[in-house]
Amino acid sequence: MKHARPFVIGLTGSIGMGKSKVASKFRYLHAPVFDADAAVREVQGPNGVALAEIEKAFPGTTGPNGVDRPKLGAAVFGKPAELKKLERIVHPAVGKLQQRFRQKYRSRRVIVLDIPLLLEGQGWKGVDMVMVVSAPYHVQRARVLARPGMTPEKFAAVLKHQMPDATKRALADIVVETGRGRLLTFRTVRSVMRVVS
Known part of the structure; x- marks a missing residue:
């Protein structure tokens, strides 16, 4: 399959679907993976580039160790306008890290962008394949x-803010099933790598 390098796979999926496991299989097959969640932690962590703006917009939610997650969560959870304000600060900072990643691996055959809200936002426009x-x-x-601190109520609240799985599957170029054993998951990832490399 001929394609201008690199071929960009957009990896996404709802909470608890096994996205991190799939990302690890891409890494095992030597595909560089950009982890959007890790990038968010970086820009919000100690000396993170987004800290000053976050503190200005949400006073008292940051400290020497970066963002105080419980405090910031309380400031934006269930408040769409406040959440949008936070996203306007964090998303551009994460976008710059993604651009650096793309530049660093521009000569590779395949790169993977692991973005939880790929389909909810505009991220899907910048990829060659959407993998759900x-x-x-x-x-x-x-x-x-099974996660520490998780409750049925929290799980329901998270699902309410994510695109339904059925909708994501319908928008996908390829769906990776993770509920039927690791071997099937790995074979799916390996076959995709063979096709797009």
């Missing part, structure tokens, strides 16, 4: 509720 990680609801629920 999915699993049956009962598998997703069991995975999420």
Whole structure:
């Protein structure tokens, strides 16, 4: 398959679907992976580039260790206008890190952008393939509720803010099933790498 390098795979999926596991399989196959969640932690962490703006917009939510997640969460959770304000600060900073990543790996055959809200935002416009990680609801629920501090109420609240899995699957170029064993998941990732490399 001939394509201007690199071929960009947009990796996404709802909470508890196994996206991190799929990303790790791409890394195992030597594809560089940009982790949007890690980038958010970086810009909000100690000396993060977004800290000063976040503190200005949400006083008392940052400190020497970066963003105080519980305080910032309380400031924006369930408040769409406040959440938008935070996104206007964080997203451009994360976007710059993504551009650096793309530049660093511009000569590679394949790169992967691991972006949880790829389809909810405009990120899908910058990729060549949308890959959605999915699993049956009962598998997703069991995975999420096994996380420390997670409750059924929190899980329901997260789902309410994410695009439904069925919609994501319909928009995908390829769906990776993670509820039917690791071997099938790995084979799917490996076959994609073979096609696009």
